[in-house]
Amino acid sequence: MVMSLEARYEEFWRQSIKQLNEVVKATGLPIAPDEKGQYSLWYDVREMRLRFSISVERIKRFFEGLREGKVYATRCRRCGRYYFPPQADCPYCKASDMDWVEVSGEGELLTYTVINTKPLTYSHYPDYVVAIARMREGFNVLAWLRVDDPKRVRVGMRVRLQVVRREPEGYLTYEFVPVEQ
Amino acid sequence: MWIRSVGVATGTANLSKRPDFIGLDAAYQAAEQAFKRIGIEHKDTWKYFDVADVHDCFTIAEVMAYEDLGFVERGMGIQLVRNEQTYKGGLIPVNLDGGLKAKGHPIGATGTSMAVEMTKQLRQGVEPRDRQADIYTGWALAHNVGGTGHYAYVTIYSLDKDGSPRVKPKR
Known part of the structure; x- marks a missing residue:
């Protein structure tokens, strides 16, 4: 069992x-x-349990997007910079004047690594690929790349960013998948 | 022994926000500040220093450090090693104490050990003697990185209280 x-x-x-x-x-x-x-x-005889909690109030549109199967970034209305993961504030303009934009999802792989030595709470996952891709819009995204065989991953390959459920926990997140050519 | 210059800079923790993965912007910026203060260009900087300690927390980090510090151009760092130019007697002897990977990396104490090593080197008091660098200009450099390049410090030591470093004699 x-x-x-x-x-x-x-x-x-x-x-x-x-x-x-x-x-x-x-x-x-x-x-x-x-x-x-x-x-x-x-070994400390007293146990400390720690689980972070953090306010997502100002970027909750992003999480609502995941529920709809969409990935959103923010874009500063003043300077046009994209932020992903989305930020509510632009540190360049020192302003909080953002648009929510759905990302195209089209990207090209810049770099990646295969994780085969995992922290305890990731130990139940099969080896996974952490990748960074350049999106069509011109910003980079870091996400897992879902592939059956990590040996077939190549820098420069086309990838698509999509909303997935991370199993077995079942929470919504985003991953890259290779685009068949 | 004088601390003639300290450069400090920060960089993003988020790898996806870095323009490239072939150097550490924080280290480059820290070097830029440190060199400006002593009046040298951020280029071919190997010629001003008798010895250096760089933050080789990983093998590639040492090669990137050579390039961020301007010892050589981007992409040429590996040639320094291949041609043994970072050895004692080379263009720029680096990590004669073994560096992080050989002597250990107790985080905060690593930076302190670099300060101690550069001081011993410039005073020509290194034991055992076979890892004492030849001292010509009396200038040394320590390069220390925190996190995955979130912060970097470049500290320049000298036996001279004033002035800019001279260029090492040709050998």
Whole structure:
């Protein structure tokens, strides 16, 4: 049976804390060797849980767009600069005078990397490609590139930015997909 | 020992907002400021310094540093290494202390260690002696980067209190 993500991480932490408690009981100190057994590490006996929250009030149009399957950028009405991910303020004009524009989605791959060593909370994903593409409008976007075989990714290839659901969590985000030629 | 010039600049954390990926704009701007203050051009700068420490947190970062600092033109940094010109006795000896990848990179302490190393080099007090650079102009440069190029510092050390660096003698 496949364990849910939450359950998997809970189990990981439960095991870690159990081991730590055993070390403290046996030795009187929360000190244990690192993974390679090279260095002694101090493990804090108090757990800190952290989940960031941040106001998106002034850019909520972007998230409404994702629900409609559309990707929006902001564009400064004064200088014409695009902002993606969208910003409510233009640091060049020191103004908050923005238009919401739907992006064309057409881009050309500038650079990419394949992630095969992942942080814990990304460890359930298959290897993924993080890419930067130059969009037709002239700004760059950083996003995952959805491909079956990372070996077939080439700088300069045509890509399309589209709204997807990131599974298994099921939240809306945007990804590049290769444009078949 | 005089700190003759410090250049500081910041850059965007967002890789998609960088104009290219072949250098660090923060490092280039920091170098520009630092060189301006001592009255030298941001070009062929290898000829003014006896020794330098650069922020080689990765192999490519060292090559980009040569180019951001103007030791050589963009794209030519790798030739400095291939021709052993960053070794002791080369055009610009770099990281004779081993650099970040060899001696370690304890973040904040890395910058401090660069200041210590440049001071020892210019005072000709490096031990063991086989990694002491030859001192001609009495000028040295330390290049330190934070984050993924979010900030950069270029610090220029000299045995001279005043004036601009002379050009190294031809060998």
